[in-house]
Amino acid sequence: MTAFPRTPVLYVLLAIAAGLAAGPVRAQSAVADGQKLAFDRGKGNCLTCxxxxxxxLPGTIGPELKDIKSKYPDRNELVAIIFDETKRNPQTMMPPFGRNRILTEQEISxxxxFLQTL
Incomplete structure (x- = not known):
């Protein structure tokens, strides 16, 4: 019986396969984390507005969050809005979640x- 050769190439291929298999799980986890933050009244607090x-119990101050991916096909634009909407719209009522360190870059991401699934 022949054993698999233990070469760096084999390890690299196994690592790539493991990463590809975990990709959808990580994406689902990020979406779930994002929804939790968006609905959290003490952290993301998106439902307040x-x-x-x-x-x-949603608010009605801001626009309804739906069809987000078609409204903001550039993910970076949406990140910038959440980070500090005052740069784009100085009159906004939306808090600058990133600038004020309410949310981390990872939380905003x-x-x-999550929003891109709506």
Missing amino acids: HVIKGGD AIVD
Whole structure:
């Protein structure tokens, strides 16, 4: 019986295969984390101002968050809005979540992942 050769190439191929298999799981996890943050009244707090499908007791100050991927095909634009909408619209009521360190870059990215599923 012949054993698999233990070469660096084999390890690299196994690592790539493992990464590809984990990709969808990580993406689903980011979406779930983003939804949790968006619905969290103490952290992301998106529901205070926005209607979001699946959210309880939404506000009506901001626009309804739907069809986000078609409205913002450039992911970076949505990240910038959440980070500091005052740069684009100085009169906005939306807090600058990133600038004020309410949300980390990773948390903003997770929220964007979630919003792009709406």
